[in-house]
Amino acid sequence: MADDPHATWTSVDTYLTSALGLSDETVERALTNQREAGLPEINVSAPQGKQLALIAQSIGAKKILEVGTLGGYSTIWMARALPADGQLITLELDEHHATTARASVEQAGLGSVVEVIQGPALETLERLKAEGAGPFDLAFIDADKVNNANYFKAALAMSRPGSVIIVDNVIRNGAVTDLESADTAVQGVHALNSYVASESRVSATTIQTVGNKGYDGYLMAVVQH
Numbered sequence: 442m443a444d445d446p447h448a449t450w451t452s453v454d455t456y457l458t459s460a461l462g463l464s465d466e467t468v469e470r471a472l473t474n475q476r477e478a479g480l481p482e483i484n485v486s487a488p489q490g491k492q493l494a495l496i497a498q499s500i501g502a503k504k505i506l507e508v509g510t511l512g513g514y515s516t517i518w519m520a521r522a523l524p525a526d527g528q529l530i531t532l533e534l535d536e537h538h539a540t541t542a543r544a545s546v547e548q549a550g551l552g553s554v555v556e557v558i559q560g561p562a563l564e565t566l567e568r569l570k571a572e573g574a575g576p577f578d579l580a581f582i583d584a585d586k587v588n589n590a591n592y593f594k595a596a597l598a599m600s601r602p603g604s605v606i607i608v609d610n611v612i613r614n615g616a617v618t619d620l621e622s623a624d625t626a627v628q629g630v631h632a633l634n635s636y637v638a639s640e641s642r643v644s645a646t647t648i649q650t651v652g653n654k655g656y657d658g659y660l661m662a663v664v665q666h
């Protein structure tokens with residue numbers, strides 16, 4: 442273990458990605474496109490992307506909802522786990538991010554499976570709900586953290602019993618333990634946790650993680666019968 446734990450976590454992610462053959466040309470191209478387009482490198486890691494794909498596969502997901510597209514890296518991981526008649530709807534505020542993601546999704550051959558909807562996700566979710574979209578078998582929430590609880594509620598409203606809802610970045614380098622935090626992202630996690638704890642329609646847990654993204658974690662919820 443090196444002195445710098447973050448360096449060790451990054452090396453281990455690199456090792457695992459190689460040892461398990463996690464990455465491939467398609468997802469790497471999305472990362473290259475994202476970098477060339479000047480987007481921030483805040484996508485999930487390859488091990489995390491693979492885990493999202495495995496979760497989608499293990500529940501036989503046919504419809505996936507994503508909140509926070511960025512360059513479409515996590516989008517492509519999940520969309521590839523769908524059957525040919527599957528559907529993934531991903532919501533992105535930033536026009537340039539959405540355009541970049543659409544190009545990478547096309548290059549990945551997933552243009553007919555993935556729909557990138559540009560706009561504030563809260564508004565798009567309201568519209569989707571009104572249109573009777575879903576039910577989504579899997580939702581991945583990874584956008585502006587302050588709205589975590591609102592996104593979770595919207596995902597729950599478009600779910601069915603057995604649907605899985607995952608929320609990224611809910612540990613924040615341990616800052617979640619500061620109940621007085623002035624960080625709106627931390628406050629967003631607190632709001633999410635108190636909502637999830639009070640909502641009898643879901644059963645949930647949170648797992649702490651380390652890796653090239655630092656010390657963070659994700660919440661996983663299953664919609665109950």
Ligand code: SAH
Nearest residue numbers: 484485509511514515533534561562584585
């Ligand atoms: N899921 C992506 C990373 C998403 S980063 C991946 O792992 O590859 C978070 C994204 O959420 C950014 O692209 C940001 O522009 C977007 N975002 C921020 N606020 C938003 C909002 N109100 N509605 C929709 N997207 C938003």
Ligand code: DHB
Nearest residue numbers: 483484485583584609610
């Ligand atoms: C940020 C956002 C993410 O979704 C993430 O996984 C890491 C960082 C950010 O906004 O900095």
Ligand code: MG
Nearest residue numbers: 483583609610
């Ligand atoms: Mg994230």
